[in-house]
């Protein structure tokens with residue numbers, strides 16, 4: 001059968017009926033890439049679930065297809081969310097498909113350019129607040145409680161339901177459930193969703209086990225690791241620049257039940273992993289995604305993983321969303337020369353390819 005999105009692929013596991021109008025961009029079915037270079041380096045079997053392959057470039061499409069379909073089923077005229085960027089891009093795209101209005105609140109100056117461009121071109125009403133994500137979410141929660149707009153942040157349980165399909169896909173692609181599942185943690189909806197998905201698939205007899213969940217936060221935005229709200233979160237990984245995660249409790253449950261771990265990684269470690277996965281595996285991910293890989297590298301260097309462990313690391317979003325950060329953090333620039341053969345040859349000589 002031709003792939004037509006996560007709702008049609010996994011309907012029996014989702015809160016939909018024959019009457020639900022399915023709003024989809026045919027999200028999901030993303031690759032699970034065997035990372036051979038990194039596996040050898042870390043002495044584990046590492047796979048990368050590349051969620052940047054979704055239609056708007058992040059895993060948010062999985063939850064948003066369900067949230068917007070249910071909003072339409074319930075006759076909503078508009079959806080609203082707070083966002084560090086990817087939620088707004090996804091909500092805006094699916095609202096466009098549904099033919100309903102979308103309002104997004106983003107932190108002014110702290111949203112990657114590509115994500116802002118997406119929300120705008122899909123036709124959302126984009127409001128940049130002079131405050132951070134946590135303040136934006138507080139406003140959106142209040143407004144959607146008091147007015148008829150539908151909240152499509154991951155506090156909306158339909159988001160979690162859609163996002164859990166990534167766990168199903170991983171089991172289907174591997175033919176078994178991995179030993180460890182690593183992912184970046186911001187608002188903590190995704191770690192909650194993955195754990196729900198793995199548990200449901202195992203209960204349904206479609207996976208042999210459930211993995212241990214490994215969550216990673218940026219050191220400047222690590223409320224769950226530190227055990228307290230971070231009032232002014234800071235990190236290069238803007239998608240996880242969150243100081244008071246809405247699904248804190250869900251994360252805690254996932255970590256407890258799976259005997260998992262949550263740790264933090266520095267921005268330096270994030271940027272190093274960001275470059276490494278591009279150079280060694282050919283995968284361009286956004287900085288938040290690299291936080292998960294930075295965490296796996298850190299744990300592998302502490303001999304945390306038993307030999308031959310099967311580890312899946314979720315690469316949550318596409319690197320092209322945030323090219324500013326690439327050029328700034330990695331100090332990359334092209335070599336500029338006159339258009340003359342000998343100048344090119346001298347460079348080829350220098351890098352030893354002649």
Ligand SMILES: *Cc1c(COP(=O)(O)O)cnc(C)c1O
Pocket residue numbers: 058059060086087154184185186187188189190191239240286288289316317318
């Ligand atoms: C939303 C997002 C995250 C964080 O997911 P949470 O569910 O908020 O924990 C991580 N990476 C990317 C690219 C995201 O868009």
